[in-house]
Amino acid sequence: MTWFSALAVVAGASGTAFAQQAPDALVKQVSNEVLEAARADKSIQAGDVNKVMQLVEQKVMPHVNFQRMTSSAVGRYWRQASPEQQKRLQDEFKTLLVRTYSGALAQVREQTVQLKPLRAAAGDTEVLVRTEIRGKGDPIQLDYRLEKAGDAWKIYDVNVMGIWLVENYRNTFAQEISAGGIDGLIAKLAERNKASASAKS
Template identity: 30%
Template sequence: MKWLILPILLLTFAASVPAYAQPTPTETVKKTVDEVVRIVSDKELKKPQNEKKRRDSLKKAIGAIFDYTQMSERSMARHWRDLSPAQKKDFVGLFETLLENSYAGKIESYNQEKILYQKEIIDGQYAEVRSKVVTPKRDQYSLDYRLINEGGQWKVYDVVIEGVSLVSNYRTQFNRIITDQGYNELVKKLRTKSQEIKGA
């Protein structure tokens, strides 16, 4: 259940930020979450005939905060350096599609979860935003966002829920498949999985 609502949390910022001021990591996360909540709460977008428009809007919102290249490289770990530039580009695209297809549907299960932002830690170009999620049934768990500043923008490269890292989870799976069956088999499995999710 926790991983089902993770996407909506990845992606509420009421205060305006001056144009000359770079948003803080927390403001960046909150702004994106607010946009996703707006999309899934829009009565017009909830209509069946607007499904494609809703999904496209969600993917755009997700993409605004995810750094897919960083996530891909960190998930591949030592195997990343073995890929050619063309393979890296293809893998990032495939990984992006997988995450989008995987999370777009799950985001729509949003059910008024509340997010309490607790702490922000900045260390050079890296930052971590720590938060707590409270469900309608008052269940609580931790959710931390790890970000990197690239070109003046904070982007999420990992999410840790109850101590479990999204990137580490993928890294373990990817390493096992590559070690046992090879990189091409990983690509095949990811492509198949992405299509299965998209058609679900």
């Protein structure tokens, strides 16, 4: 189970429908929905990347602050990027994550989501929701950082077995930007996405 499955299990049908839920209840309910959707779709089980990307767009992205996730991964260089560069970074980063980890949803069988106790005060606007994915083999640790945006909770970072997504990519992105600037990073992401698409076509 990889990062993509971590993000994918935090999907939901409608942000409005769950707006008033506590963050841990939201994670639990929508996690089950996505696991069920993956199990029921034979195309996803077969590793259809286009179907996975559709699922991400419809179910995952309404519950993710992807701009914050991307800007945090890019770090201090984000402010140096033009609006067009920022958009391209978000688009390429999202495609990279989906394509890299699309195989994880094809492996979904009988996994279930178990919540750990939420340690948060009533007025907190940022919380940590800790979960485990249980199935065959050892449990997989999946933790989520969420922020409250209006009435809704949005995910902005994911931890899989002790590795936070944003921090993991920040180091790599910094090296790419130091070598070739913002455009260099965009080009590298696009190159990886193209290579991944060719390998899976």
